[in-house]
Amino acid sequence: MAVHYATVTWEQLHRDARALAAALVPKMPFKGIVAVTRGGLIPAAIAARELGCRLIETISVVTYDEEEMGKPQIIKSPDAAGDGEGFLIIDDLVDSGVTARFVRERLPKAYFACLYAKPAGKALTDLFITEVPQDTWVLFPWDTAPLFVPPLVSNKKECAE
Numbered sequence: 001m002a003v004h005y006a007t008v009t010w011e012q013l014h015r016d017a018r019a020l021a022a023a024l025v026p027k028m029p030f031k032g033i034v035a036v037t038r039g040g041l042i043p044a045a046i047a048a049r050e051l052g053c054r055l056i057e058t059i060s061v062v063t064y065d066e067e068e069m070g071k072p073q074i075i076k077s078p079d080a081a082g083d084g085e086g087f088l089i090i091d092d093l094v095d096s097g098v099t100a101r102f103v104r105e106r107l108p109k110a111y112f113a114c115l116y117a118k119p120a121g122k123a124l125t126d127l128f129i130t131e132v133p134q135d136t137w138v139l140f141p142w143d144t145a146p147l148f149v150p151p152l153v154s155n156k157k158e159c160a161e
C-alpha cells in the first residue's frame with residue numbers, strides 16, 4: 001500500500017503529456033488513440049492535440065469492486081480500434097499493471113504509452129515518462145484542490161512574545 005504521495009499539478013501534467021507526445025513522434029503515424037478512461041482522457045487529449053490526431057476511441061476497465069481488487073471488466077469496448085493495429089493506447093499511469101495487461105490483451109497490436117509508471121507495471125508499457133516508487137500514490141490535479149493551510153505561528157500571539 002502506498003505510504004507517500006506525489007502531487008502532480010496541472011502544469012506538470014501538461015509538461016509530461018507534451019513530453020510523452022514528443023517521444024511518440026518517431027513512432028508515428030497512428031491511426032488513432034485509445035484513451036483508457038478515465039485517467040487517460042486528459043493525457044490523451046493533450047497528446048492528440050500535439051500529434052494532430054483526431055480519431056479518439058476509449059476503453060473503460062473496472063478493476064475494483066467495492067474496494068476489493070476484482071476481476072477486471074471492460075464496461076466500454078474500443079470497437080473502432082479492432083485488434084489495436086496502428087493505434088496508440090494512452091493511460092495516466094501503470095501501478096500493479098493489472099489494467100495495462102487487460103487492455104493489452106484486448107488490443108494486442110497497439111502501442112501502450114503512459115505518463116507515470118511504478119516498478120510492478122512498467123514492463124507492460126512501451127513508453128512512459130517518469131518512474132514513481134511503488135510505495136507512492138500519485139495525486140493527479142483532478143484528485144486535489146487547494147486548501148487553506150494555517151500559519152506556523154498563531155495570529156493570537158504577538159510576534160515579539
Ligand SMILES: O=P(O)(O)OC[C@H]1O[C@H](OP(=O)(O)OP(=O)(O)O)[C@H](O)[C@@H]1O
Binds near residue numbers: 037038063092095098
Ligand atoms: O496498474 P493498475 O494497478 O491497474 O493501476 C493503474 C490504473 O488505475 C487507475 O485507474 P482507475 O482504475 O483507478 O480508474 P480511473 O482511471 O477511472 O480513475 C489509473 O488511471 C490506471 O488506469
Ligand SMILES: Nc1nc2[nH]cnc2c(=O)[nH]1
Binds near residue numbers: 094096137138139143
Ligand atoms: N490517482 C491514482 N490512481 C491510482 N491507481 C493505481 N495507482 C494509482 C496512483 O498512484 N494514483
Ligand SMILES: [Mg+2]
Binds near residue numbers: 036037040092099
Ligand atoms: Mg485509469
